[in-house]
Amino acid sequence: MALSLVERLLGLLYAAVIDALLWLFCALSPRGPESNKRLPPVRDPLLLESATQLAQKIRRREVSSVEVVQAYIDRIQEVNPLINAMVQDRFSSALQEASQVDKLIEEESGGEEVLEDRLPLLGVPLSVKESFAVQGMAQTGGSVSKKGRVATVDAPVVALLKRAGAIPLGVTNVPELCMWIESHNHLYGMTKNPYGQDRIAGGSSGGEGSILGGACSVVGVGSDIGGSIRLPSFFCGIFGHKPTPGIVPNENQLPPTSGRQGELLSTGPMCRYAEDLLPMLKIMAGANVDKLSLNKKVDLKKLRFFTLPSCGDALFTNSVSEDLKQAQRKVVERLETDLGVKVEEVHFPELKHSYDMWFVCMGLPDHDGNLPTSFSTLLGEPGPPVWPLWELLKAVVGKSNHTMASILFGLLSKLMNPPLSALKIKEKLQQDFEELLGTDGVLLYPTFPRVAPKHHHALFKIYDLIYTAILNVLGLPVTQCPLGLNQDGLPLGVQVVAGKLQDHLTIATAQYLEKAFGGWRDPGAN
Template identity: 40%
Template sequence: MAYSLAVRFFLKALEYFYRTLRHTVHSCLAIAFRKDAGRTVPPIRDPILLKSAAQLAEEIRTRKVKSQDVVLAYLRRIEEVDPLINATVERRRAAALREAEEVDALVESGAMTREQMARERPLLGVPLTVKVLLSVKGMRSTAGSLLFRDALAAEDAPTVSLMRRAGAIVVATTNTAEMGMHFETNNYAHGRTANPYDLARTSGGSSGGESALISAGGSLLGLGNDMAGSIRLPCMFTGLFGHKPSKGLVTSHGSFPAPISELEKFLFTGPMCRYSMDLQLAMSVLTSQNKNPLKFGQRVNFKDLKVYYMTSVGYHPLITPIDTETALAIKKAVSHFESTYGIKAKEVKIPNLKSAAAIYIHNLMSSCKDIGHALTSGKGDITPFKEFLKHLLGRSTLTQGPIIVMNSPYFPLLYNEDDVVYYEKLGKKLAGEFRQLLDDKSVLLFPTFPLQAPYHHEITMLLPSTCYTLVYNLLGLPVTQCPMGLRADGLPVGLQIVGGMNNDPLTIACAAELEKAFGGWIPPGRTRK
């Protein structure tokens, strides 16, 4: 699209202003958080904490290790790291140890064979943590908000129930952005969660408590949910694997407080972990009750794989360009597939991606006419603009994220009802472009975010760049976030592996392949790979 000289001048001026403002804010926050800059959590010393969920489940089944010892090791690690990262909301120490004792008794009894346990309870005795936006029976469902500080879950979310039925033991619930409405985990109910690789940095949001705890070694396997990148962004910032499933593959019922009827087409529940094999195991459990469950962990012939890649969504004055190390990570992944399997990757351009944020916002707002009512479950007398003014004066009980979202329909620069039909058509066109690109043997390697984990509070300045993740909530495609080692500054770098609809096993298999080649998760404090 050709722009007039006046328009080009305006866009360049806007770009320069935004870049200057962003760098100013970044420099100020670097000074504000200098005392925590470079500080990490203590190194992991207990070897139990470095084993995958799949490996531990096998060792519990074969009596090489007791579930009680595993659960206790994780509870101790939580006690060690949580004062630094503030990742948990509530812990189940006594209940978890009691459940672990029951697991050990079951294994010792011989009532189930090893094969039965592997088939029927593949996560038997393995610790699990759950983002507080997902209900866990008998535990607080605060949604990270003072509005719900005393709410208790009457039952497990269906995904939590599936994991428990498979033998997993819930040891804690984890912190979130208030109501899941920000890309940083910070709220008035539970405070701010820090990144275990650098305490001055955010662990992302809204599943930032989960990502921080897992990466710090305080959890092994977690459940998060994702409405615009809330699994993938935190996993990238903390060097983890995370998976946003295909639309309809895994239920998102049991999320609180958002009414699923209004927001379900944007909301996805999925696993977060340190090892790719645990994504395969968790997804097998989460889809086990489906009519036609997908098969995870099967061998893939990568010589038949078609690899596409992108390192930019195109020019936009408010979208931050991909930095050198993120682009390098994608090129390294491309090079691996090309050199190892003799295939030729292709760089593609999808111009409509730069409008992904506008498409998403207009689809979201038109689907949920009163998003403030939806987020607060009708609790209290919340007037969006009044709450915005109270926030400016420091008197609101709500944090920045939900206030921005609630007021979005009233800011023409963000949302215009007259433009809904246009953006709905543009969204359908974008979906068609992806259907044409991705068949059952294709993946797209794509940035998760253009930069390393920002300082606390900084990500608000970078909201336009979340187009890299939210577009796939709109399209409903499966996406696996894959760690690709550490940057020169010791912070994680990662990429997204995007597949065609219901091709989740392939995106996870590609992540497993890249894990073998580049090392996957690297514990905080370790040297760069």
């Protein structure tokens, strides 16, 4: 369905206003010394091993856990001052735990197979998004009002990974209360992209994207309610998987969901190497692992592949850039050449309403009629709700504890009144996607219209989130896959989507794409 003339004029007017606001905001924003210093290249070969390979070498005593953990600590201390991704570390405890791992392996009499079955990530370093509870670590969600808040227990997903032998190194930065795509707050500051420090790392799992992309971690924990795993993974050149909702436990993370927001939220793995996605998901799924077919071997030649080049004529949304279009076309060409499959191009006119669908679903009451907690209330906790307009005035003179993104999102939440007819559109779109994908279909879809934007530049372009947010609405599993770098050295990528509970299909496709396109690239190389 083509845009009407009125819609086109509105789009042009909107773009002009947004560009003017962006110029004004950037001009008035305080600027520190901007550095685009290239990250140092990876020198220690241990940092170039997948978590799966590291666990195997540790079990076989080819390397000690202490050596691996120390290698990552050294890398973090070298790189984190440039990217500000890890906001609190637990290096001393991690080294003690690694020493205990090495002692356990020396005393183990059951052999390597027993350890692999019982402790598949034994001795492997792990990073965790700060919004998750990690016992003894800060859990503030980047909110100044929660400064000093320390987790007394582990979130269930963290406990599962620790039980599998993983060793947390620290927690990583997020946007204020995890509700924006740039990881910046007034508690920890701004996280930078390892491929360009003038670029955003994404959000809300932006610290995770940056720490992993910078080779300071090998596997990590993220969460995704509108793209919060996939956008940082895309911007920072790594793999990120948003599982089918309801599989991985979401408890004990900030902010807590309310209403029916839990239906949109998925906790999942973020990894530098595709082969780690499957073992990470098996562990993180816990008791729900049998709901997925993660042990089922996938023959890619027997799958049906589709490509969706854009969201169509969505109002106020940027068109997909040529370098990303070309990257997706190259994936299509490789699939057809290597596998002998036919990739069918599809289009869904309903996608132009993606933002309305997501915003309506975020505001739905629970089954008892309880409305979700307002963002203004969340911003003020543990005190009274925040008044966004008052905070906007305070921000102009540098007196607000809240970021401009949070203030504007608070205002938008009060002003937005998307039509409930979006729910009917959602129901039709869900049916269409179910019919298209079934149990053997895989869809390629852009992650974002552009490669990683410069700092603040995403602030007034919230509608570009629809490429990821609509897949939360539809409840589908998605794997974000890196596809090399563009001419400016910034990561390219694509989303790989499958039907509900078909997570194994997207992960198998990710493993193929890693081999075909090279996967993660060292941001310090050349």
